[in-house]
Amino acid sequence: MLQVNKPTSEINRDFAEADGSPSQTLTSYLDIIRRQFPTMVAIVSACVILALLYLFTAAPLFTSTASMVIDTRKVQLFQQQSVLGDIAVDSATVETQVEILKSENISLAVIRDLHLTEDPEFTGGGAGLLGAITGSISSLFSSSRAASEFELTRKALERFASNRTVKRLGLTYVMEIGFTSRDPQKAARIANAIADAYIVDQLEAKYQATRRASVWLQDRIKELRTQASAAQKAVVDFKIANNIVDSGGRLMNEQQLAEVNSQLIMAHAATAEAKARMDRINDILKQEIPDASVADALKNDTIVKLRGQYVDMASKESIWSMKYGADHLAAVNLRRQMAEIKKNIVDELKRIQESYKSDYDIAVTREEAIKSSLANVVSESQLTNQAQIQLRELESNAQSYQAMYDNFLQRYMESVQQQSFPITEARVISAATTPLVKSSPKSRIVLALALIGGLLLAFGVAMARELTDKVFRTTSQVEDVLGANCVAILPALTNSSQTGMAGRLVKGVDHPQPDLLRYVVEHPLSRFAEAVRSLKVAVDLNSIVRENRVLAVTSTLPNEGKSTLSTNLAQLIAHSGSKVILVDADLRNPSLSRALRPNASAGLIDLVAQKAELQELISTDPETGLSVLPAGSTSKLMHTNEILASKAMHAVVQLLRSQYDYVVLDMPPMAPVVDVRVTSSFVDSYIFVVEWGKTKTDVVKHNLRSAPEIQEKLLGVALNKADTRLLARYESYHGRYYYRKYYARYGYVE
Numbered sequence: 061m062l063q064v065n066k067p068t069s070e071i072n073r074d075f076a077e078a079d080g081s082p083s084q085t086l087t088s089y090l091d092i093i094r095r096q097f098p099t100m101v102a103i104v105s106a107c108v109i110l111a112l113l114y115l116f117t118a119a120p121l122f123t124s125t126a127s128m129v130i131d132t133r134k135v136q137l138f139q140q141q142s143v144l145g146d147i148a149v150d151s152a153t154v155e156t157q158v159e160i161l162k163s164e165n166i167s168l169a170v171i172r173d174l175h176l177t178e179d180p181e182f183t184g185g186g187a188g189l190l191g192a193i194t195g196s197i198s199s200l201f202s203s204s205r206a207a208s209e210f211e212l213t214r215k216a217l218e219r220f221a222s223n224r225t226v227k228r229l230g231l232t233y234v235m236e237i238g239f240t241s242r243d244p245q246k247a248a249r250i251a252n253a254i255a256d257a258y259i260v261d262q263l264e265a266k267y268q269a270t271r272r273a274s275v276w277l278q279d280r281i282k283e284l285r286t287q288a289s290a291a292q293k294a295v296v297d298f299k300i301a302n303n304i305v306d307s308g309g310r311l312m313n314e315q316q317l318a319e320v321n322s323q324l325i326m327a328h329a330a331t332a333e334a335k336a337r338m339d340r341i342n343d344i345l346k347q348e349i350p351d352a353s354v355a356d357a358l359k360n361d362t363i364v365k366l367r368g369q370y371v372d373m374a375s376k377e378s379i380w381s382m383k384y385g386a387d388h389l390a391a392v393n394l395r396r397q398m399a400e401i402k403k404n405i406v407d408e409l410k411r412i413q414e415s416y417k418s419d420y421d422i423a424v425t426r427e428e429a430i431k432s433s434l435a436n437v438v439s440e441s442q443l444t445n446q447a448q449i450q451l452r453e454l455e456s457n458a459q460s461y462q463a464m465y466d467n468f469l470q471r472y473m474e475s476v477q478q479q480s481f482p483i484t485e486a487r488v489i490s491a492a493t494t495p496l497v498k499s500s501p502k503s504r505i506v507l508a509l510a511l512i513g514g515l516l517l518a519f520g521v522a523m524a525r526e527l528t529d530k531v532f533r534t535t536s537q538v539e540d541v542l543g544a545n546c547v548a549i550l551p552a553l554t555n556s557s558q559t560g561m562a563g564r565l566v567k568g569v570d571h572p573q574p575d576l577l578r579y580v581v582e583h584p585l586s587r588f589a590e591a592v593r594s595l596k597v598a599v600d601l602n603s604i605v606r607e608n609r610v611l612a613v614t615s616t617l618p619n620e621g622k623s624t625l626s627t628n629l630a631q632l633i634a635h636s637g638s639k640v641i642l643v644d645a646d647l648r649n650p651s652l653s654r655a656l657r658p659n660a661s662a663g664l665i666d667l668v669a670q671k672a673e674l675q676e677l678i679s680t681d682p683e684t685g686l687s688v689l690p691a692g693s694t695s696k697l698m699h700t701n702e703i704l705a706s707k708a709m710h711a712v713v714q715l716l717r718s719q720y721d722y723v724v725l726d727m728p729p730m731a732p733v734v735d736v737r738v739t740s741s742f743v744d745s746y747i748f749v750v751e752w753g754k755t756k757t758d759v760v761k762h763n764l765r766s767a768p769e770i771q772e773k774l775l776g777v778a779l780n781k782a783d784t785r786l787l788a789r790y791e792s793y794h795g796r797y798y799y800r801k802y803y804a805r806y807g808y809v810e
Contacts, residue, residue, distance in 0.1 A: 092522055092523065092526050093519070093522065095522075095526070095533075095786075096518075096521075096522035096525055096526070099518065099521060099522060099525065100515075100518035100519065100521070100522055101518075103514055103517055103518035103521055104511065104514035104515055104518050105514075106514070107510045107511070107513055107514030107517065108507065108510050108511060108514060110510065111506050111507055111509075111510030112507075114501065114506065115501055115503055115506055115507075118501050119242055120242070120498040120500075120501075121240045121241065121242060121498060121499055121500045121501075122240065122241060122242070122243070122244035122247045122495045122497075122498055122499055123225075123238050123239065123240045123247060123495060123499035123500075124238065124239060124241075124244065124247035124248035124250075124251045124492040124493065124494065124495050125236055125237065125238040125251060125490075125492055126236075126237045126238075126251045126252055126254070126255050126488060126490060126491055126492035127229075127234055127235070127236055127237070127488070127489050127490035128234070128235045128236075128237060128255050128258070128486055128487065128488050128489065129232075129233050129234045129235070129486070129487060129489045130153070130154060130157065130233040130235075130485050130486050131233075131485055131486070131487055151231070154228055154233055154235070155228065157235065157258075157486070158226050158227065158228055158235055160258065160261070161226045161235065161237065161254065161258050162221075162224070162226050164217065165261060166254060166257050166258055166261060167217055167220050167221060167224070167254075168213070168217065169257040169260070169261065170220070170250060170253045170254055170257050171213065171216050171217060171220060173253060173257070174249070174250065174253055176216050176220065176250075177209070177212040177213055177216050179216075181219070181241065181242055181243075181246075182215070182216035182219045182220060183207075183212050183215050183216055183219075223239055223240045223241060224237075224238070224239050224240075224250075224254065225237075225238040225239070225240075226238075226254075234489070237251050237254050237255055237492070238251060239251040239254065239492075240499060240500070244494045244495045244496075245494050247492070247494075247495065248492040248493055248494045248495070249492075251492035252488075252491055252492045255488050255491075255492075258486065259484055259486055259487075259488075262484040262485075262486060263484050266484065273471075274472060277468055277471060277472040278472065280468055281465065281468050281469055281472055284461060284464050284465040284468055285465055287461045287465075288458065288461035288462045288464075288465045291454065291457045291458035291460075291461045291462075292458045292462075294454050294457075294458070295451065295454045295455050295458050298450065298451055298454055299451065302451070317434075317437045317438065320430060320433050320434045320437050321434060323430050323433075324427070324430040324431060324434055327423065327426050327427040327430045328427055330423045330426070330427075331420070331423035331424050331426075331427045333423075334416065334419040334420035334422075334423040335420050335423075337416045337419070337420075338413070338416040338417050338419075338420045341409065341412060341413040341416050342413065344409060345406070345409060345410065345413060362404075362408050363405055363408050363409070366401050366404050366405050366408070367405065369401050370398055370401045370402065370405070373394050373397055373398045373401065374398060376394055377391050377394035377395055377398065380394065530756050530757050530758065531752075531753050531754055531755060531756060531757060532750050532752060532753075532755060532757060532760070532777075532779055533752060533753055533779075533782075533786075533787070535549070535779075537757070538750070538777045538779070541757050541760075541761060542760065542761060542764060542777060544748070544764075544771075544774050544776060544777050545598070545775075545776040545777065546776060546777050546778075546779060547594065547595050547598040547747070547775065547776030547777065547778055548591040548592065548594045548595040548598075548776075548778045548779070549591055549752070549778075549779045549782050549787065550588055550591045550592070550621070550625065550778060550779065550780045550781070550782060551587050551588055551591070551781075551782050551783075551784045551787075552752075552781040552782060552783055552784075553576065553579065553588060576624045576627075576628075577624065577627040577628065577631070577655060577656065578627075578628075578631060579624075579628055580592050580628045580631050580632045580635070581631050581632075581635055581683060581684060587784065588628075589628075589632070591778075592625070592628050592629055592632050593632065595625075595629060595747065595776075595778060596629065596632055596633060596636075598775060598776055599611065599745070599775065602745060602775055606744070607744055608744045608745050608775075609717060609720075609721065609722055609723060609744055610713060610716075610717060610722075610723045610725065610742060610743050610744045610745075611629070611722065611723070611724050611725065611743075611744065611745055611746075611747060611775070612645070612725040612727045612736070612739060612743040612745070612746045612747070613625055613626035613629070613724065613725065613726055613727060613746075613747045613749060614727040614728070614729065614730055614736045614746060614747075614748060614749065614770075615729045615730070615748065615749040615750065615751075615755075616729060616730055616731050616748075616750065616755055616759055616760050616763050617729050617731050617732075617751075617755060617759070618649070618729050618732065619751075620729070620749050620750065620751040620754075620755060620780060620781075621749055621751065621780040621781055622726065622727070622729070622749040622780075623646070623651055623652045623655070623726050624780075625747070625749055625778060625780060626642065626652070626724050626725070626726040626747075627642060627652065627656070627726070629724060629747075630642040630686050630722070630724040631681070631684050631686055633721075633722050633724075634681070634684040634685050634686035635683075635684040635685075635686075638721040638722055639685070639687075639719075639720045639721045639722075640685075640686055640687065640720060640721060640722045640723075640724060641678065641686075641687040641688070641689060641716055641719075641720045641722075641723055641724070642686060642687065642688045642689065642724050642726065643664060643689045643716070643723065643724065643725050643726065644656075644663065644664065644688075644689065644690050644691040644726050645664065645691070645704065645725045645726055645727050645728070645735075645739070646691065646726055646727060646728040646735075647664075647665070647691055647694045647697055647700035647703065647704070647728070647735065648694070648700055648728050648732075648733050648735065649728065650663075650690065650691035650692075650694055652690075652691075652726045653690035653691045653692075656679075656688050656690065657679060657688065657690040660677075660679075660690040660692070661692070661693060662676070662677055662690075662692050662693070663677055663689060663690035663691045663692025663693075664677075664689055664690065664691050664692055664712070665691065665692035665693060665694060665697070665703070666692050667689070667692075667712055668703060668706065668708045668709050668712055669708070670708070674689075674715065674716075674719075677689055677690070677692075687720070689716075700728075700733070700735050701733070701734055701735045701737075701738050704735050704738050704739055705738035705739075705741075709742070710741065710742050713742040714742075725739070725743065727739065727746075730763045730767065730770070731759065731763055736767070736770060737767050737769060737770060740769040740770060740772075740773060743773060744773065745773055745774070745775035746770055746773050746774050746775060747775050747776065747778055748760075748764070748770075748774060748776070748777045748778070749777075749778050749780050750777055750778070750779055750780065751779075751780055751781050752779040752780060752781050752782035752783070752787075753781075753782070753783065753786070754781070
């Protein structure tokens with residue numbers, strides 16, 4: 061069979077190669093949007109209307125924000141004073157403080173301070189129309205008893221938590237506290253109250269911790285004082301028991317040993333000096349003429365005086381001996397006196413010698429005594445050193461207990477000071493103020509979200525409608541699903557008394573209305589007539605390949621318009637001058653016969669049974685010359701398929717083929733009955749009618765696949781009852797615009 065609608069040109073091949081490309085995918089999405097545009101507009105409009113209703117009914121909310129910072133410099137300033145050992149502030153610490161701000165302890169403190177359990181905003185229904193509706197519904201299911209204080213508090217706490225926001229600003233130490241309320245002044249008051257409650261909570265926590273630390277320190281200080289006193293008493297007792305005395309930070313034995321040793325050195329030096337003086341005086345006395353050149357002799361007045369006299373006399377004796385001679389009596393007397401003086405000097409030196417000897421003996425005795433004392437001190441020091449080991453251990457314990465006692469005492473004093481001067485690291489850097497502009501609902505954002513959400517929902521619904529729309533609406537669907545050509549798209553006909561148009565087939569009506577059967581004759585310039593002409597062109601083109609004179613029009617289901625199409629096709633061919641006969645071959649439901657020949661009592665059945673002649677049974681349209689052969693009386697027939705498959709039926713078709721240029725057979729639908737399948741032996745081509753937008757694709761596909769003999773002679777598929785307004789969204793080139801524009805001068809009608 062000639063495939064008249066197959067894409068064989070270069071342009072069609074280019075389109076086929078473009079399938080699956082990004083541009084083709086974009087085009088397919090645009091096609092979906094175009095087809096589902098009214099639905100999408102309706103959904104978007106509904107979303108925008110709902111958003112507007114929400115904006116008009118929702119109560120305005122105001123958000124006030126306070127900023128709080130954790131001052132790290134203050135932490136460092138009081139770090140050494142803290143009894144609790146505060147740690148440096150880091151990210152985890154800040155996040156912990158954020159969670160503390162969100163805690164129920166802070167929230168309950170604000171609720172109690174501001175008496176929020178008495179505020180209808182926190183214990184009543186929501187604001188606006190939605191809140192009123194919600195409150196009314198909840199009141200239906202709640203009991204009539206008054207809520208307890210605990211229930212009011214929990215409800216206020218839940219509402220409070222939902223309206224409060226606490227967050228950290230970036231990586232800083234700043235925390236932002238926000239609260240949303242219907243009253244802008246209330247929002248600012250509550251936000252500041254949260255910050256104040258947090259600071260009070262921190263101060264209270266530190267005060268309690270410091271107080272508990274002070275109590276513990278007091279007990280610990282008492283214990284350490286007792287331990288330190290016991291350790292010091294043990295040191296004193298040990299010193300007394302071991303005769304250990306210290307003075308000036310040193311043990312008495314050590315001081316005595318040092319002093320005795322120093323004395324021994326001095327005594328040894330004094331002994332050596334005395335011995336030297338004694339040896340010197342002994343050497344002087346051994347001289348023939350003693351020379352009193354010793355210190356004591358020089359200091360002795362007697363020796364000095366005697367030496368003076370001796371010198372004077374020696375001078376006189378020398379003068380006199382020179383003047384009077386050595387034997388002069390005066391010289392002899394002078395020498396005698398000089399000898400006497402010399403003797404006196406020697407006696408005086410001996411006396412000094414005795415004194416030096418006495419001093420030497422005393423020094424030796426003293427040195428021996430000091431040596432004996434040193435030996436005693438050394439012996440005692442050795443005993444003391446052995447006890448010193450245990451003494452140091454006792455002193456170390458005493459010092460440790462004393463140091464611990466002093467440290468804890470200092471911390472206790474610091475804790476007492478901190479109780480009177482509490483410090484918190486957090487401070488408010490920006491107090492909450494009354495907001496001038498509402499925070500929600502934000503009109504622009506709500507409308508934008510409604511528009512975007514509506515677009516997404518509309519596109520989703522459009523995609524869902526496309527995916528679930530398992531019906532035929534385009535020629536490409538027919539070609540892709542059935543592998544057959546879509547030879548015509550016939551528009552749905554609307555009933556109009558002004559134009560005299562044919563009425564559309566109504567669901568449940570089993571026969572076409574009479575004015576539909578002559579539509580192509582009464583409205584030759586309509587789009588319906590043009591679609592029937594395209595079907596006639598397909599028939600003529602197919603006749604080039606093979607004989608195409610016996611045409612059978614069928615469908616999948618009843619009421620798809622096959623009888624209307626077959627009649628108008630026959631009317632069109634006959635009106636063009638060809639000799640055409642229209643045969644009602646739907647022996648199960650001869651709706652065409654009831655519409656055209658309601659009073660006919662004989663027809664095709666009688667012709668097949670050879671009970672009547674052809675000329676007796678046919679009727680001719682005087683305007684177009686179309687011959688009509690009704691079905692006849694078929695009410696008592698049970699096996700119509702046997703009649704259509706009989707040799708007599710073949711003979712009738714051959715008779716009609718010999719007398720007419722075209723034989724158009726109005727066949728029954730394929731799904732309910734099997735009559736169509738037995739006619740493939742005498743039918744040249746089948747025209748398959750599918751109702752646009754209604755007949756399911758899987759039903760048509762199943763019937764054609766189960767009838768390969770029909771599919772082999774299938775001329776094409778005609779989409780009937782198409783909505784031209786919607787069709788333009790699926791295939792713009794099939795829209796009404798082109799036909800209306802072209803036939804405008806002729807008074808175009810649909």
